[in-house]
Amino acid sequence: MALLGLGAGGAGLAFVLSAGFSARDEPTAVEAFVARRLRNFSIPREHRDARNPVALTPVVLARAREHFADHCASCHGNDGRGQTTLGRNLYPKAPDMQLADTQGLPDGHLFWIIKNGVRLTGMPAWGEDTPEDDSTTWELVHFIRHLPKLTPEELAEMREFNPRGRRDWEAAEAERRFLEGGEVAPAPPSSHAGH
Amino acid sequence: MREAVAILSWIALVAATGAMQAHEGHQHKVMGTVVQVHADKVSHVEVKTVEGKTVVLSCDDKTQFMKGKSAAKLQDVVAGIRVVATTVEEGKTIRAVEVQLGEMDAAAKPAPAGHKH
Numbered sequence: 001m002a003l004l005g006l007g008a009g010g011a012g013l014a015f016v017l018s019a020g021f022s023a024r025d026e027p028t029a030v031e032a033f034v035a036r037r038l039r040n041f042s043i044p045r046e047h048r049d050a051r052n053p054v055a056l057t058p059v060v061l062a063r064a065r066e067h068f069a070d071h072c073a074s075c076h077g078n079d080g081r082g083q084t085t086l087g088r089n090l091y092p093k094a095p096d097m098q099l100a101d102t103q104g105l106p107d108g109h110l111f112w113i114i115k116n117g118v119r120l121t122g123m124p125a126w127g128e129d130t131p132e133d134d135s136t137t138w139e140l141v142h143f144i145r146h147l148p149k150l151t152p153e154e155l156a157e158m159r160e161f162n163p164r165g166r167r168d169w170e171a172a173e174a175e176r177r178f179l180e181g182g183e184v185a186p187a188p189p190s191s192h193a194g195h
Numbered sequence: 196m197r198e199a200v201a202i203l204s205w206i207a208l209v210a211a212t213g214a215m216q217a218h219e220g221h222q223h224k225v226m227g228t229v230v231q232v233h234a235d236k237v238s239h240v241e242v243k244t245v246e247g248k249t250v251v252l253s254c255d256d257k258t259q260f261m262k263g264k265s266a267a268k269l270q271d272v273v274a275g276i277r278v279v280a281t282t283v284e285e286g287k288t289i290r291a292v293e294v295q296l297g298e299m300d301a302a303a304k305p306a307p308a309g310h311k312h
Binding site: 152 | 261
C-alpha cells in the first residue's frame, strides 16, 4: 500500500514538475467532496441553523438585488450562475447558485459564508461584525433564495448597478447606439466582457 | 514514512486535477447583424459582425434573450436584426450567454415600394 502511494506520488510529482498548476482546472470529485466537508466544519453548529431574522419585503429584495449587482456579480454574475470571466476561472469555480448545492444550504450557512468567506477559495469575508452589516448580509440571503425566480426585467435592472470603468461605459454606449440602428462605432477596446 | 506517503498521495491527487485541464475562454462580445437562424435542440445563429466576420452562436435553454429591458425569445431573432451577444468559447463552440436584440439593420430592410405614376 505504501509502495502504491509512493509510486502514485512519484508519478504525480513528475507530472506537476513538467505541467505545473492552473486555476483553470476543475477540482476532482474527491477534492470537491473534501473541501465541502471542511467548509461545513468551519461553521459553528448554532450559526448553521440560524434563521433569517430580516423580514422579506419587496424593498428588502430590491436593496439586496442592487447590493448583489454591485458587490457580488463580478464573480457570481447577476443571475448567480457564475458565468463570468472571474467566476469561471477561479479555483474552485464560482458555483451555480441557482442549483440545489447552494439552494439546499440552510439560511445560517449562507449567512456565514458571506460574512466569513471560504478559505482557500475566491470567496472573501464581507462586511464588518456590526448589526447593520449583518442585516445587509441577511438581505443577501433572501436574494440568493430568489435567484431561481429572477426575471429578465430584474436582470436588466441589475446591469445598471454593475461596477464599470470608463471603457466599459463607452463600450456599453457604443452597443446601445448600434442596437438602436446608429452608426457602427470603432470596435470598443473592452471586447472582453468580463474585463 | 506515513507522512511522506500522505504528502506524495496528495501530490498525486492534485496532479490528477492538473491532467483534467478544461481551458475555457473569456467572455466576449459579438456585435453584428443576424444572417440566418437554424433552430434546433441547440440553435445556431449566424451573425455577420461589424468587423465583417461571420460568427455562429450556439444558443441553448440557458441563453437569455433581451429586447431593451424586456425578455425576448429565440423566435424574435430573425435575419437582418442587429444583436449584441455576450459569449463564451467552449472548445470550437461559441456559446451565447445573453443576446441583446436591436433594430432591423437598415441594409436588411426591404426597399420602400416606388411610386406608380
